[in-house]
Amino acid sequence: MTGFALGVDQEEWCGQLRALAAERLRPLAEKGEPGRVNRPLLAALGELGLLERVFASGALELCLLRESLAYGCTEAETALALQGLGAYPVLRAxxxxxxxxxxxxxxxxxxxxxxxxxxxxxxxxxxxLALAATADPAVAPAAGGGWRLSGEKCWISNAPEADFYTVFARTGEGPGAKGVSAFLVPADRPGLSGAPLDMLSPHPIGSLTFDGVPVGPRDLLGEPGRGFRVAMDTLNLFRPSVGAFAVGMARAALDATLAYTADRTAFGGTLSDLQAVAHRVAEMATRTEAARLLVYAAAGAYDRGAGDVPRRAAMAKLLATETAQYVVDHAVQLHGAVALQRGHLLEHLYREVRAPRIYEGASEVQRTIIAKELYAGVVTR
Incomplete structure (x- = not known):
């Protein structure tokens, strides 16, 4: 990608992914049960080599992958992204x-x-976070002792059906972020239980209860007290790609709106003949393109190892998710009542587009990160 333009090979790959999502993955998604892990869909993502690409690629390719899948099948995109989010700390730490x-x-x-x-x-x-990791010499005594996890986690995607969890708990080496450690906790550990939450999102989200769950040094991801860095390294990669997910939804809504308004007759012509409609579509397209460019600029910065990745990642997620909400909302408005029917693409996108403005750091958190990074470079008298 040079000058924020995709190469021919990249454009062809994205086209193939969009077709694959619509033709191969969407039928599997439609057979899934809302609020449950769709294991046949995950298996197909594995068979197609797409899950491997999550771990073998950089931020730019991850964004291309997520945007393209989101355009054709949001459920496939989300299933892939959650695998990456949950397992990336294992890969890195x-x-x-x-x-x-x-x-x-x-x-x-x-x-x-x-x-x-x-x-x-x-x-x-x-x-x-308050999940406590209390030292217990009786846990893993041969390794010098371990910890017991006590407390709750909430709004955890793939819970309670995941096979393992990347868990962040307070081990107390220091205040705030300095006292957090990361653990890999298999789902069958004694004392670990969970329950599903009935959410707007179609993918599984649940709560977890830790009742003295034993974890030892072999369960640590990285070093004790360095877990917050593990979390932030993961989020710095996945925040721009959340933006790519949002851009994929925005592009799908925009294309649906272009087709509908160009064909729908009203007031002696088509909707696209009306200046109010045409100008609104132009605004939707402009905002989508601006968000897309910012997402890929952030991904490129991550792949280059630039020092301003936290700011760029926050900007990309903020603009892309807010833009997608705007575009989908206006797409519904221009379609009218037909877009509110169950099963319509825009009805589906309208439900899907809201959550990304909250998870992996709400829009307000992204603004706080951006401002903090900006002011960090200001020299005061």
Whole structure:
């Protein structure tokens, strides 16, 4: 990608992905049960090699992948993204033993991963999490002791059906973010239970209860007290790609609106003949393109190892998710009542588009990150 323009090979790959999502993955998604992990869909993503691409690619390719899948099948995109979010900390910070045990199953779509950060009292304020990891010499005594996890996690995608969780807990090495550690916790650990939550989103979201769940040094992801960095490294990669997901939805809504308004007759012509309609579509297209460019600029910065990735990632997620909400809302308005029928593309997108403005840091959190990064470079008298 040079000058924010895709190469021929990239454009062809994106086209292939959009077709694949619509023709191969959407039928599997439609057979799934809302609020449940769709394991046949995950298996297909594995068979097609798309889950492997999540871990083998950089941020730019991940964004292309997520945008293209979102255009044709949001459920496939979300299933793929949640596998990446839950397992990426294992790839980056896990031991060789952890990677060998879990990542092949994740890549094949057999093992379901989940990223367990949010809590009832610590959603967007991740550094305020309260899940306690209390030292217990009786846990893993041969390794010098371990911890017991006690507390709750909430709004965890893929819970309670995941096969393992990347869990962030307070081990107390320091205040705030300095006292957080990351653990890989298999779902069958004693004391771990969960329950589904009835949410607007069609993918599974649940709560987790930790009642003295034992974890040892071999379950750590990285070093004790460095778990917050593991979380932020993951989010810095996935935040721009959340933007790509949003752009994919916006582009699907925009294309549907172009086709509908060009064909729908009203007031002696087509809707597209009306200046109010044409100008609104022009605004939708302009905002979508601006968001797309910002997403890929952030992805490029991540792949280059630039120092301003947190700011760029926050800007990309903020603009893209807010833009997608705008575009989908106006697409529904221009379609009228037909777009509110169950099963209509825009009815589906209208439900899907709301959540990305909240998860992985709400829009208000992104603005806070952006402002903090901007003011960090200001020299005061």
């Amino acid at each position: 896990g031991s060789e033993e952890q990677r060998e045990r879990w990542l092949p199953g994740v890549r094949a779509g057999r093992a379901v991963a989940a990223f367990a950060l949010s809590e009832p009292g610590a959603g967007s304020d991740a550094a305020a």
